Amino acid sequence: MTYLKTKFKIFPIILVSYFSIMGPLVFYLAYNSPEAHVWPAVLFLLLIVLFWFTVLRTRAHSLEINEDHIIVRRYFGIGKSNIYKIAALDGFMNKFESAKGGVYESVFIFENGKRIGSISNFYHKNFEILKLRLQDNLLNLGETTSAF
Template identity: 35%
Template structure:
């Protein structure tokens, strides 16, 4: 079990037993594990994506390219928004592709080596620049868990 009661033993004698608080520790451990899994899955789903630009459409595959592909014609895209995301290593730009009012792809200068090339290609395809969006930690967390 994930957070089964632990007994530390030295020379065959019981040193520590927290059986009275096992329920609380199981709850806390389960909560932290849930948050960790959701953060990792959210990151893989939203940011670790494969983006392919074709002649008439953009294809987005999440989960490191192992997820289900989604294909969107350039004409169906409303456009893209950019956002400056601060981090310890500097500030990175994110580009959000917008389709029917929703962000369908989050292309990141941090995660994608060819970010500038992707951005330039989208501009050559006449995808409308919808401006800059203010980055917010709260909205980022909402997107990861949605």
């Protein structure tokens, strides 16, 4: 088995960057405007923070898969590295979610019943290769349904 690392698509990076810049910019413009109210800008900024701490924390992971371990980094790979032995992992679950752009598949990796990492065909260019590697090394725990 060879070394494999996730590659991110450019669209999610641009989308996240755009909203991350727009939040503080809208707040700044509303705060300095004599006519605009600040509370809609604060609400928008809070939604951006909520997005960062929910969707990005659980979906935008960078994975490095080696022969006997997986390294997981959150937040597009800029988060803290966590190393997991492949032999100690429970397996993975698939999740299909529909959105305006189509149906997206996510694969969640589990250790001791907890999600430790994920890959998604929305965020990752090489999703299919990563999924095949996970299927070769981990137990498929089935499919989970969307909460929405």
